[in-house]
Amino acid sequence: MGGFFSSQPAYAAEDGVSAVIAIHSAGEWTQNWESHSQTNKLMVIDFSASWCGPCRFVEPAFKAMATQYSDAVFVKINVDEIPEVSKQWKVQAMPTFVLVKGGQEVGRIVGAKKDELERRIQEQINT
Template structure:
């Protein structure tokens, strides 16, 4: 359980990178989803776009949360790069943060609302 995520986190830590993993292909997404949907670990997905001002505003806060809440998995998906995944999650505005546990959506924040995002993450991790 969690082997794929653990290897990714270890690689990121060794390279001094953020704990946020950018997903760039449908294949990568499928691999993450299959690995995660069978666990009870919280996954926080940031649906954003490079041209989106509020998305750029949220980036440092999202990275800080990923570094702080290491018991959760933080993914970033560019809606222009993976439109099928964005449609699957019914993303209509950016940024949209979808919180998932056990294969089910357990929370959603639309917009650059970092305090609300952190509040939901903390609450879900406390459960």
């Protein structure tokens, strides 16, 4: 398990750029979704808001997981920027993490439950 206690920040990718894809528009989401939904690669969507304390608390762990589990795609959506996508996924609380494979939801974690999120990601990657 990498990095929570190491001297290097685990959430920084090798080139210093986050491994999390930040989506800022419905068009960006649609393009990303269309290219991903046909694959069996795990997508982890973080629905959050800048004003949400628990969202800010779990963000470093989410970034660390994005770096650690490079065989999954990690996406961050600000519910205030693109509320139509949040509504489409029936997000009612933040943070909400939705795990998707093959275009289908395979898991959902509501709240800043980083241990549960990591366990569910590991389960999906190993299946």
